Amino acid sequence: MSGVSLQPQELAAIAREFGTPVYVYHAEKIAEQYNKLKHAFSGSNVHFFYACKALTNPHILSYVRELGSNVDCSSINEVKLALHAGFEPERVLYTSNGIAFEEIAEAKELGVNINIDSLSNLEKFGAAYGHSYPVGIRLRPNIMAGGNLKISTGHDKSKFGVPVEQLEDILALVKKYDLFISNLHIHTGSDIKDADVFVKGIEVLFDIIPHFPELRSVDLGGGFKVPYKEGDAVIDIALVGAKVKEAFDSHPQAKGLQIWFEPGKFMVSECGYLVAEVNVLKQTPSTHFVSVNSGFNHLIRPMFYDAYHRIENITNTDAPKHTYSIVGNICETDTFAWDRELNEVREGDLLCFYNAGAYGFEMSSNFNSRYKPAEVLVKDGKPMLIRKRDVFEDLLRNIV
Incomplete structure (x- = not known):
């Protein structure tokens, strides 16, 4: 509940000018939140991809781009909105979720980063493109996290990602099609207030990283908890940054890898x-x-x-x-x-x-x-x- 904010009289004046109900967004608050992230992770090779499903108005997307953030998309239309807002394809990440392969093919033609969340679509991707286009894999780490079961995505009954137990099946497809696996992605949920959740995710990935010699990045998702009322427990971003740095510094196989995060609610809530x-x-x-x-x-x-x-x-x-x-x-x-x-x-x-x-x-x-x-x-x-x-x-x- 700290930092820059709009005051009641300002909000009332906006409501009188534009009518009600009305949504009002404060640009400087978005900048403040983004700067918190940059400061907390300044000691690591971290890149941020704003999870735009939280708020996709193109003016917000353009502003986020100006701040220096990349963008994470959950649909092909979010990808198109991001490109419309001025993001270069290499700054766009598209993480698919149970969609028709045609949508993945369209994302490939647009030249953006792609994560695939099923063995079925991974095989289709391999058959279509082989080693010619880098691709990421979304894994389900079987970690329960988040403030509500409806927004917890990493547990063993979640629809999201390829279960880590199916690593051998993934490796078989990689070998069969000579896939270029550039990114490993996990996301455990939203409203996460425990920094150790991210450490657990990192530990899962470190066991898997050696299987993918062309890996460029690991994606730890987002879900950082924000306060909704006075006294609310929130995540200690500085602590997350310190623990992530410690974990990656202590694992030689992680040297040179980019670390990606996908803050959505944290940036705009x-x-x-x-x-x-x-x-x-x-x-x-x-x-x-x-x-x-x-x-x-x-x-x-x-x-x-x-x-x-x-x-x-x-x-x-x-x-x-x-x-x-x-x-x-x-x-x-x-x-x-x-x-x-x-x-x-x-x-x-x-x-x-x-x-x-x-x-x-x-x-x-x-x-x-x-x-x-x-x-x-x-x-x-x-x-x-x-x-x-x-x-x-x-x-x-x-x-x-």
């Missing part, structure tokens, strides 16, 4: 704010409801992950506090928070949802035929509209 207006106050015998002009169609994380987002009344900041339940206007159970203390809420007040930069707008929808909100980027103190709010014609655009 705290830069984002969702500002909504209070539509209705509803007092019942058991609960005092505050209904806003947004819902899980705009911010699904509380309903999907039971995620906590700090909420503040930014237009009545000096009033006494009362307990409210904050709900959306969607015709489904649509609760942002139960029993939160807020400064007295009035109809027409503006509520701000913090930590809304990652998987906020990105997971939004037009459910209930409601419009997606506008997006605004604040850079050097100046707000700039980077996505217009939906209008009715947007709901009909692809209807035939």
Whole structure:
């Protein structure tokens, strides 16, 4: 909860200018987070690939590129967005996940870095390209990590990656097709607060690295935990950096290898704010409801992950506090928070949802035929509209 941030009066002014609900992103916060990473890993051969599935607005991608980060993509369209935003192909990483081989072939034609997550697609890649194009392999390390089972990706029941127990099958394909394996990738989950999780992953990779003499890099994924409320446990990035350096310095076979990380939420979560207006106050015998002009169609994380987002009344900041339940206007159970203390809420007040930069707008929808909100980027103190709010014609655009 430290560092640069936008103040309530700034957010309220942006909401009045651009309407509500509105997503607001603070460029300098993204820079602050990226600089934390660079400082923590300055002693190692580390390269960062922003996991853009967290937030793919091309203006954000362009800004991340200007900061010096590379970009990690989870679909061919994210690859195309990254190239559209100005990333050179060599700075783009595409990690496939259970997709048709045609998508991998398209990524190859675009010249980007590729990770493959199945034996099936690895064989197809070998048959098509042999040794002519370097490729990475996503491994499943069988490590449980992350703050929620829904976002833990490295355990033994996860769909992601090729299980490490199938190393002999991988090696057989490498030999059969003379594959050029340039990268080994693991990702254990999100909301990781324990630095030792990355050390465990490194240990798994060190047992495998000797089998791949052409290896150029190892990819340790991302998932660094960020704070959502005061007192939240977070990952010690400096400690991760120190432990990664110690591990790689002590293993001769790792000499010269690049170390890749894929920070997504860490870079953009705290830069984002969702500002909504209070539509209705509803007092019942058991609960005092505050209904806003947004819902899980705009911010699904509380309903999907039971995620906590700090909420503040930014237009009545000096009033006494009362307990409210904050709900959306969607015709489904649509609760942002139960029993939160807020400064007295009035109809027409503006509520701000913090930590809304990652998987906020990105997971939004037009459910209930409601419009997606506008997006605004604040850079050097100046707000700039980077996505217009939906209008009715947007709901009909692809209807035939």
